[in-house]
Amino acid sequence: MDASQAELLHSPALSYAYPLYRNMLDNSIVFMYHGPITPDLIVDVLSLVEYRLGDTREERRISKKLFNIMVESFTLGDNGSQKGYATLVVRQLPYLYAVSIGRRVRSDLVHEVKHFLDWVNTLSPDQLRESYHQLLQAKEPGREQLVGGVPAISILDLARKSHDILLYSFEFLSDEDSFFALEARIKKT
Amino acid sequence: MESLRIESTHKTPRVILDPENGIFEFSGRSIPEDSVGFYTPIFEWLDMYAKQPLPQTHVRFDLEYFNTSSSKNILEVLKRLEAIHLAGHEVRVTWFYDEDDEDMEETGQDYQALLNLPIELSVKVQS
Numbered sequence: 001m002d003a004s005q006a007e008l009l010h011s012p013a014l015s016y017a018y019p020l021y022r023n024m025l026d027n028s029i030v031f032m033y034h035g036p037i038t039p040d041l042i043v044d045v046l047s048l049v050e051y052r053l054g055d056t057r058e059e060r061r062i063s064k065k066l067f068n069i070m071v072e073s074f075t076l077g078d079n080g081s082q083k084g085y086a087t088l089v090v091r092q093l094p095y096l097y098a099v100s101i102g103r104r105v106r107s108d109l110v111h112e113v114k115h116f117l118d119w120v121n122t123l124s125p126d127q128l129r130e131s132y133h134q135l136l137q138a139k140e141p142g143r144e145q146l147v148g149g150v151p152a153i154s155i156l157d158l159a160r161k162s163h164d165i166l167l168y169s170f171e172f173l174s175d176e177d178s179f180f181a182l183e184a185r186i187k188k189t
Numbered sequence: 190m191e192s193l194r195i196e197s198t199h200k201t202p203r204v205i206l207d208p209e210n211g212i213f214e215f216s217g218r219s220i221p222e223d224s225v226g227f228y229t230p231i232f233e234w235l236d237m238y239a240k241q242p243l244p245q246t247h248v249r250f251d252l253e254y255f256n257t258s259s260s261k262n263i264l265e266v267l268k269r270l271e272a273i274h275l276a277g278h279e280v281r282v283t284w285f286y287d288e289d290d291e292d293m294e295e296t297g298q299d300y301q302a303l304l305n306l307p308i309e310l311s312v313k314v315q316s
Contacts, residue, residue, distance in 0.1 A: 039200040039220045060289040067254055068292045071220055075256045133303060136257075136264055153257045161292050 031090040037077040037101075041088075042070060049090065065186050066090075066097050069161050073101040076154040076182065087181075100183035107178045109148030110170050116147040117182075120155055121165040132156045150180070158184040190241070193234045201227055202252060206234055211243035219255035219263070228262035235269040242278045246270070251285040251313070252293065264300065271306040282308045288315075 001009075024032065031045060046067050070088070077086030087102035105113055123131065135145050135153040145152045159166055162184040171179040190208045197203035197217040205214040221227040248270060255263070267282070274280040284297035297310045 039222055042220060043199050043218075061291070064254075064287065064290040065292060068290075071254050071256050074220065075258055129299070133299065136261060136299070137303065151257070153261075157257050157260075160295070 028091045028093045029089055030092045031088075033089075034087045035085065037074050037086050037088055039074065042074050045070060045088070045090075062097065062186060062188060065161060066099065069099050069158060069184050069186065072154055072157050072161070073099055073184070075151060076158070077101045077103050095188055097186045097188070098183050099186075100181055102179060102181040104173070104177045105149050105170075105180045107172060107175055110178050110180070111148075113148035113150050113180060114168070114170065116150075116152060117155065117166060117168050120159050123159070125160070125163075128156060128160050132160060155182070158182070162186055190237060193231065195231075202255075204231060206231070206238070208238055208243070211246040213246065213248040214251070215249070215263075215266075216251040218253045219259035221259070224256075224258040224262050228259075228265065232265060232269065235266065239269060239273050239276075242273045242276075245279045246273065246281070248280065248282045249285065250282065250297075254293070260296065264303065267300055267304055267306060267308075271304050274306050280306060282306060284308055284310050285313045286310065288312045 023029070031048065033041070033045070035041075049066060049070075050063055070090070073088060077088065085103070087100075089098075089100045089102070091098040091100070120128070120131075132153065135156065138145060147155070155166065164185045164187070167183040167185070169181045171181075173179055192208060193204065193206040195201070195204040200218055200220045200222075202215050202217040202219045205212070207213065219227075250263070270280050270282065284300065286293035286297060294310060297308060300306075301308045301310070
């Protein structure tokens with residue numbers, strides 16, 4: 001092996017690989033994607049996840065719920081100008097599955113999204129259902145009930161389906177944009 | 190009036206609206222990129238049917254999964270059926286769900302609560 005071949009074996013261009021592997025391992029990430037989230041992608045991801053899960057009654061129940069949450073995450077990831085351009089992560093932990101969606105939101109609207117999420121996390125199942133019904137019946141179709149550019153009905157839908165609080169984080173990127181991540185969890189039992 | 194038939198794709202449902210027999214069916218997945226664009230011809234067809242509906246109409250929803258954008262449009266479909274029902278024509282809706290899919294069952298319950306329309310929830314028979 002000459003010097004140039006040895007350099008290739010330890011190429012700095014691959015320095016991202018191990019940290020990425022380590023990050024996925026440490027966070028129990030079984031699927032990770034960044035790019036345009038389209039219905040086609042969702043269908044492909046569902047097939048992959050279905051393959052990983054077993055076929056017991058409980059596993060079928062969880063996989064259905066996981067599918068339903070991923071389908072709605074697609075709607076949440078649609079941020080209009082950069083249509084459907086987002087990050088989708090599925091984590092498999094011993095007692096739960098977690099689906100997170102990451103996308104940009106306007107920095108000046110972060111407080112609006114945060115305020116809405118904090119409010120949603122205080123609602124009882126009955127209150128969630130009532131709020132969801134109100135938005136479902138709203139006259140104007142489409143993206144009329146946006147909270148900081150994020151569809152409010154999708155957040156309520158994820159909260160109802162996960163039966164748990166929604167975890168979230170914001171990362172300031174610039175005066176214009178911040179990165180918003182939202183995780184919905186599904187308990188295995 | 191002619192039937193409306195839309196074949197399913199991996200992201201849009203199969204739709205059959207048969208005015209001769211009064212049997213309507215929505216089955217499969219509903220995650221279209223343009224939900225309003227997909228459902229608008231269905232609304233237009235139902236508006237025409239509402240002018241001269243059969244005495245009895247039976248509607249089957251057998252959906253695998255769908256997003257909230259489709260939920261709104263399905264509600265609009267059901268509201269049109271509700272109007273036919275309230276005008277004195279019998280409309281019977283059967284909402285099928287997989288026994289493992291509590292979210293689909295809950296969606297059927299949502300529509301029951303929101304509409305003055307007979308909606309029967311029915312567990313799918315596994316083939």
